[in-house]
Amino acid sequence: CGVFGIFNNADAAKHTALGLHALQHRGQEAAGIVSYDDTQFNAYRDAGHVGDIFSSPERMRRLEGHCAIGHNRYSTSGDTVIRNVQPLFAEMDFGGFAVAHNGNLTNARKLRRELVRRGSLFQSTTDTEVVIHLMATAPAHTVIERLIHALKQIEGAYSFTALTDSELIGVRDPLGVRPLVLGTLGDSYILASETCALDIIGADFVRDIEPGEMVVIDKEGLRSLRPFPRQRQRMCVFEYIYFSRPDSQIEGTSVYEARKRIGAELAREKETHADLVVPVPDSGVPAAIGYSNQANIPFELGIVRNHYVGRTFIEPTDSIRHLGVKLKHNANSALLRGKRVVLVDDSIVRGTTSAKIVNMVRQAGAAEVHMRIAAPPTRHPCFYGIDTPDESELLAARFDVDGMAEEIGCDTLAFISDDGLYRAMGYPKRNALQPQFCDACFTGEYPIRLTDQVEGESRQ
Ligand code: SF4
Numbered sequence: 001c002g003v004f005g006i007f008n009n010a011d012a013a014k015h016t017a018l019g020l021h022a023l024q025h026r027g028q029e030a031a032g033i034v035s036y037d038d039t040q041f042n043a044y045r046d047a048g049h050v051g052d053i054f055s056s057p058e059r060m061r062r063l064e065g066h067c068a069i070g071h072n073r074y075s076t077s078g079d080t081v082i083r084n085v086q087p088l089f090a091e092m093d094f095g096g097f098a099v100a101h102n103g104n105l106t107n108a109r110k111l112r113r114e115l116v117r118r119g120s121l122f123q124s125t126t127d128t129e130v131v132i133h134l135m136a137t138a139p140a141h142t143v144i145e146r147l148i149h150a151l152k153q154i155e156g157a158y159s160f161t162a163l164t165d166s167e168l169i170g171v172r173d174p175l176g177v178r179p180l181v182l183g184t185l186g187d188s189y190i191l192a193s194e195t196c197a198l199d200i201i202g203a204d205f206v207r208d209i210e211p212g213e214m215v216v217i218d219k220e221g222l223r224s225l226r227p228f229p230r231q232r233q234r235m236c237v238f239e240y241i242y243f244s245r246p247d248s249q250i251e252g253t254s255v256y257e258a259r260k261r262i263g264a265e266l267a268r269e270k271e272t273h274a275d276l277v278v279p280v281p282d283s284g285v286p287a288a289i290g291y292s293n294q295a296n297i298p299f300e301l302g303i304v305r306n307h308y309v310g311r312t313f314i315e316p317t318d319s320i321r322h323l324g325v326k327l328k329h330n331a332n333s334a335l336l337r338g339k340r341v342v343l344v345d346d347s348i349v350r351g352t353t354s355a356k357i358v359n360m361v362r363q364a365g366a367a368e369v370h371m372r373i374a375a376p377p378t379r380h381p382c383f384y385g386i387d388t389p390d391e392s393e394l395l396a397a398r399f400d401v402d403g404m405a406e407e408i409g410c411d412t413l414a415f416i417s418d419d420g421l422y423r424a425m426g427y428p429k430r431n432a433l434q435p436q437f438c439d440a441c442f443t444g445e446y447p448i449r450l451t452d453q454v455e456g457e458s459r460q
Pocket residue numbers: 177236237238239381382383384385386438439440441442
């Protein structure tokens with residue numbers, strides 16, 4: 001998901017809509033904005049894309065106020081229904097509270113069971129709602145104390161933006177798995193999942209919110225709180241590989257440059273003789289450029305993407321996912337005929353897209369198809385906010401690399417190694433005892449306890 005927040009701006013909701021538009025790649029199912037206009041909170045949420053939901057001037061006029069938060073949703077927890085669309089909002093004894101969440105809580109089901117037993121009435125099925133009930137029942141006075149009380153009970157990955165009648169709040173989980181950045185625009189403060197959401201409104205990037213940090217922005221300015229003991233950061237490495245936009249900077253690293261370096265490392269790790277390097281667009285493009293430069297094989301756009309179709313992976317149902325692949329890509333046969341092709345993509349999940357693309361490139365007359373993947377094999381699901389399917393559907397959990405090559409139908413298949421990925425990210429290798437990133441979908445080493453998973457299994 002994508003989150004955004006702005007404090008002290010005459011066009012708070014408009015800037016939020018623009019920020020969400022820049023973060024559209026992080027969630028395309030639904031979006032929402034909550035603003036505060038000094039007397040009341042105003043909210044609008046709907047299914048669909050930001051540009052469609054917030055295009056009506058009438059609707060935007062009603063989102064009055066000088067501060068606002070917004071959210072782009074793609075579901076990693078809870079059904080695709082309107083009452084799950086964020087920001088969530090609750091009237092509490094201290095006033096209104098709105099919250100938008102990127103990530104996934106790994107003990108939300110356990111907490112929900114306990115809260116329900118104590119009388120909490122849930123209105124949605126999202127994991128995020130436990131935060132509101134934990135705050136409502138907290139033995140504390142101020143909003144901030146209540147929020148900290150709630151944060152100390154939740155486990156998982158989260159970047160939150162939250163809004164009260166006097167504060168904009170941003171929080172990152174203690175390991176900093178999901179990104180969150182701080183920016184300014186004149187006298188306004190901004191919080192956003194990625195720097196590309198600052199760029200779109202001409203805001204200046206100030207810094208990343210630190211892992212375990214809470215920032216509270218009010219009329220007096222910005223305060224930084226540290227509710228958690230300091231821990232070593234475990235930023236999601238998949239944000240660099242696929243999820244974030246290539247024009248964003250995360251923790252001082254350009255996502256685009258990181259992808260190019262991963263592509264170069266991939267070429268270094270396994271020499272391949274070929275005539276062309278062709279990216280699977282758009283996600284494979286930066287890695288393919290890095291690969292082509294390193295291997296000294298020409299980069300060509302051998303597959304053309306139709307931009308009027310959303311990301312196939314993110315669409316929630318299988319039928320749409322399959323249709324999407326056919327709608328989305330076409331091979332450039334004039335270029336590919338008779339050629340030995342290196343196909344570069346960012347990752348393989350189910351393998352269905354890859355199999356169709358390889359088949360398409362062969363149909364277009366390619367002599368050989370060598371698939372190179374700018375991530376290690378995705379063998380494990382993500383429980384921290386990226387919507388990977390169940391382990392049983394992951395191609396790399398079902399087959400070894402040769403078996404995967406056979407399933408996909410390519411002549412050879414190679415993935416970047418774990419250490420190669422870390423080298424590309426600027427480390428000598430993966431620190432086996434204390435990895436520098438979360439890489440659990442590749443290694444199976446989950447840095448945050450999976451309470452609901454473990455309890456779920458023991459109940460069955
Ligand atoms: Fe990112 Fe993978 Fe960790 Fe999920 S499991 S947070 S996708 S690195």
